[in-house]
Amino acid sequence: MLLPFDYVRARTKEDAVNLAIEAGPNGSFLAGGTDLFVRMYDRQHKPKILIDVKEIEGIEGIECQNGEDLSIGAASPLNMLVRNKFIRSEYGLLAQAAHSVGSLQVRNRASIGGNICNASPAADTAPTLLVYEAEIETWGPKNSRLISIGEFFTGPGKTVLEQGEFVHKIRIPKKDTESYGVYLKLGRTNSVDLSIVSVACLALASGEVRIALGAVASTPIRVRKAESVLLNSKDEEAIARAASLAREMAVPITDIRAGEEYRLEMTEVMTGNAIRQALAGLAAIGEVK
Numbered sequence: 001m002l003l004p005f006d007y008v009r010a011r012t013k014e015d016a017v018n019l020a021i022e023a024g025p026n027g028s029f030l031a032g033g034t035d036l037f038v039r040m041y042d043r044q045h046k047p048k049i050l051i052d053v054k055e056i057e058g059i060e061g062i063e064c065q066n067g068e069d070l071s072i073g074a075a076s077p078l079n080m081l082v083r084n085k086f087i088r089s090e091y092g093l094l095a096q097a098a099h100s101v102g103s104l105q106v107r108n109r110a111s112i113g114g115n116i117c118n119a120s121p122a123a124d125t126a127p128t129l130l131v132y133e134a135e136i137e138t139w140g141p142k143n144s145r146l147i148s149i150g151e152f153f154t155g156p157g158k159t160v161l162e163q164g165e166f167v168h169k170i171r172i173p174k175k176d177t178e179s180y181g182v183y184l185k186l187g188r189t190n191s192v193d194l195s196i197v198s199v200a201c202l203a204l205a206s207g208e209v210r211i212a213l214g215a216v217a218s219t220p221i222r223v224r225k226a227e228s229v230l231l232n233s234k235d236e237e238a239i240a241r242a243a244s245l246a247r248e249m250a251v252p253i254t255d256i257r258a259g260e261e262y263r264l265e266m267t268e269v270m271t272g273n274a275i276r277q278a279l280a281g282l283a284a285i286g287e288v289k
């Protein structure tokens with residue numbers, strides 16, 4: 001059973017900040033509620049005031065035009081991303097990651113902002129946002145700020161967000177080169193489970209290969225040392241070396257989903273597979289053009 005709480009709907013950005021500051025540690029922002037209500041039900045979190053952000057202007061919806069940054073309202077449900085034609089064709093990796101979350105019903109409520117503010121090391125959109133080098137646009141007591149996704153997570157359940165600050169939009173820089181992305185997720189079951197290991201890999205026509213891992217460290221991580229091996233060579237030896245470096249950079253724990261050693265092993269296997277698939281996908285785009 002849930003403990004009693006008050007519900008307030010913020011109408012503007014300023015309203016949300018003021019309500020959150022007034023509520024202090026008793027307040028919690030609410031988007032889809034798919035994570036928050038589970039934690040409240042389990043008594044891991046006991047907010048007395050929920051501040052619904054979904055009516056704030058610009059917090060829901062996708063603005064994407066060719067030649068500009070992709071801007072996604074933080075409260076946009078993940079299924080909105082999955083169904084958006086521009087995201088599917090130009091930022092396919094994000095659509096894959098969003099589609100891997102929970103079930104159809106969960107994705108209809110679960111927002112991309114909630115997914116990252118939750119700050120689970122296993123959050124499925126996080127590795128993808130890391131390889132797209134997304135920026136998080138927030139609104140808070142000090143007005144607006146842009147935070148690089150690489151600096152956003154500070155630990156399990158922790159972010160750099162300050163008291164009263166919420167995520168308004170997520171910005172992904174415009175594509176200036178062709179790319180192909182692959183998201184691989186290993187769970188205990190094929191659906192409706194958090195990752196044991198996840199890998200996002202983005203191969204760019206510029207020659208860069210970006211790799212990020214989920215569920216194998218206290219936050220989602222970009223593994224730049226592994227990426228650097230692929231700058232000069234993309235042969236099987238280089239791929240194996242990059243995969244092995246990704247394993248070295250992982251610092252997983254043993255929990256109810258999997259043991260540390262299994263996670264390490266799968267990090268290496270899945271990183272190798274993700275690189276191969278991303279490079280093959282990029283090569284195939286080259287062939288059809």
Ligand SMILES: Cc1cc2nc3c(=O)[nH]c(=O)nc-3n(C[C@H](O)[C@H](O)[C@H](O)COP(=O)(O)OP(=O)(O)OC[C@H]3O[C@@H](n4cnc5c(N)ncnc54)[C@H](O)[C@@H]3O)c2cc1C
Nearest residue numbers: 031032033034035036102110111114115117123124166167
């Ligand atoms: C059955 C089930 C399966 C799931 N499967 C997966 C899965 O496979 N992969 C996965 O990654 N997650 C999964 N989840 C977790 C959850 O659905 C996602 O993390 C989801 O994206 C959270 O979004 P939400 O809008 O529901 O967030 P909420 O529950 O509304 O909020 C989550 C947290 O973020 C804060 N918050 C929300 N929006 C903002 C904002 N704009 N600014 C500041 N703080 C904010 C809230 O205060 C709260 O602390 C699952 C959950 C369930 C119940």
